[in-house]
Amino acid sequence: MARNRENSRALYDRALSVMPAGVNSSVRATQPYPTFVRSGDGAHVIDHDGNRYLDYVMGYGPLLLGHDMPESVAAAVQRAASEGPMYGAPTEVEVDLAEFVVRHVPSVEMIRFVNSGTEATVSAVRLARGHTGRNKIVVMQGGYHGAQESTLVEGDAEHPRPSTSGIPQSFAEHTLPVPFNDEEALREVFERHGDDIACVLTEPILGNSGIVMPEEGYHEAIRETCDEYGALYVLDEVITGFRVGGLGCAQGKFGVTPDVTTFGKIVGGGFPVGAIGGRSEIIEQFSPSGDVFQSGTFSGHPVTMAAGLATLEFCAENDVYDHVNALGERLREGLTDIVADRAPEYTVVGTDSMFKVVFGRANTGPQSDCCSAGCRQDPTCERSPDCPKTGADVADGETQRWDRLFRPFMEEQGILLPANQMESQFVSYAHTEADIEETLEAYEAFFS
Template sequence: MNDDQSRALYDRALSVMPGGVNSAVRAAIEPYPFFVRKGDGGHVIDADGNRYVDWVMGLGPLLLGHDLPEQVRAEIQRTASEGPMYGTPTEVEVDLAEFVVRHVPSVEKIRFVNSGTEATVSAVRLARGYTGRNKIVVMQGGYHGAQESTLVEGDAENPKPSSAGIPQSFAEHTLPVPFNDEEAMRDVFENHGDDIAAVLTEPILANYGIVHPVEGYLETLREITDEHDSLLIFDEVITGFRVGGLGCAQSHFGVTPDVTTFGKIVGGGFPVGAIGGRAEIIEQFAPSGPVFQAGTFSGHPVTMAAGLETLQFAAENDVYEHVNRLGDRLRSGLTDILADQAPNYTVVGTDSMFKVIFTREGPSAGLLEDQCDAGCVQDPDCPRYDYCPKNAADVKRAETDRWRRLFWGQMKDQGVFLSQNQFESQFVSYAHTEEDVDETLEAYKEAL
């Protein structure tokens, strides 16, 4: 493929932007990323005119794909034509809030903000303000945005910043534990329970290879936080309105958190974040409570219109049936391909999310017939159960360099755009087709 324009654009970008990008993951591909000119359904077209099947979907927000249905596009354009923003409330933000409250089990009230990071920052501050405690438990390797309270690595007894610019004194209030490790969670509450404001976790580790909870793990988190009067916060920035449909992953798993953070799909492809939960907790936000939170662009009318129209379209059409069916076809097809070509590797994902993790070990080939048939769901009866990733460290031990340096480029050369590293999820949209799935599976066969 010719990439002269992308190379020239990256050369210009390096002169004016750090790393030539505005978000670090975009520069993960070497020697340089391709620059997108436009989207077309389930595809993107780059600056050189190359066309790719797009399974990145903006890293998750584009549930409907790049070509929005006419009614969604028309409402966004109508709202934008009436003025960019006002600094006052608008009816559409009330409409979107009512929609979320009707459909998501944990949400009685909601505050809209401008990004997933802003949502998790605000949720952490809210938990501390509501409980009067300082410490937050997070999952090792979990990602909750570019914020000081969660850019922390190590373990609960030796937390340390994972980024320059974060004081050690900040990191000491964050307690990382492994995902899916009930014993570690009980230990951290035994040692610090009186000062733990909340456990903050994705219901599925969706930003680190797609790791399902083992059976009973989320229920254990609900039980422990209740016992210690701490809050359970689900970060559904990625899984929200994608896993479990309009009820989100919490409805899929049947576990209701105290607070939920949202982003991506709830804004219909425009910048957005939100914090929802029990009314008595969310009302701690100013002006009704003492926890300060505000933003010039919060509840932006164009974003609110895009989010509302996207979710209403999903509710009234076959969006989830379509994307989940294609997701199942992808994962099932990949499972069959790996059984023949790379039996150590693991297919992960659920609903409209999918990924192949280049795990280094697996069961003997003769046992693969009884494995999970459409992505790992931590089934104890699956022969792969002892080998599939249970936490972020397991994903990190996979062949991540092979995935990025060899496999990703081979897929790109065949016209398939996958997320820029092994950790980010891939997503199916309403605009994708059976033909896109078939083309992608053939590309996997060739690249593997």
């Protein structure tokens, strides 16, 4: 029996009259209309018709602890809010959060907080250009760094073009897209433009392309190439920061040291946030200590800072990462078994508490044991020739089947997933082993 979603439909009808496409973020516009959420409850959300869903969107990543804040986090948020909404002046809690990040992420010696992941990457690109005196940046095809002019660029390094209307072609000419995991393409673009490349901007894992893992040695190659040409290595950890690799973030997991790191999502405990961290001599180039202008009315917002600090302290003092990573591994292993038996052309991807099934078009055999808990880019894996290595590999899959058939089916089963194949899915501290088994049963039902 189909779920009653009349109230979501009615709200969407109203929203279409006052908001473009009825939403405030393009990825929320699902088929045939979005589920309007009334409240969250642990690992679940409840819509305006009273339907309850296991949630793997988790706010697109920020809700590592789930929808219910632990008592310590809730108390910190309530205390900060009760003392005043904001001040436009420094507060102790922003210093406390900065010290926490610096203490746990070795590459970060100083940090500046902003209001979103987009603002963080905008500021990081401006900082790299100001610090080096160069204009061009290298980005990964299929990577995403927020809604900013410098990175909403497609094509290749010799023929870059805006990926959306509203951006002048002259902006795109300073951005050089290369395929992820392609060391040769990276070297070639530096050989042609190295004297004017300010930075390489990349995610450690492509988190907005169905989760594409790096091949062994790829980030080390970026580090070495940046050092050789005097460019900055900017690592976008907006999605992975304090989720992959625990408190040391993905850079700790992969053993790489960027010059600059951007943060967002979890570092704000579910409230709007972004941050730019890195070596002191680089971060101090921000005004007023340096010549790179950066400012913001809501930067270091006391409620966000309190939420972020209390969230990360809770993670440090409890078994959060052991719990979410174990559930993520169990889920990916179960999905690998289902896909191998029912849809061998598809690939299970992810690491730690991130997961996804990429609806690909592989002709090779299923994933081998080395990648049974998610694609690891292991060349010995039977699936290796066809596993997703770039953003284009994910985009070339059966995205319409994912969007129009799979996601709506799962929603009817009480499983809420992101709007499309390109977005990551997340396990939270509130999820349980029973939730994982329920989820696997729903996936199996779709593929049966």
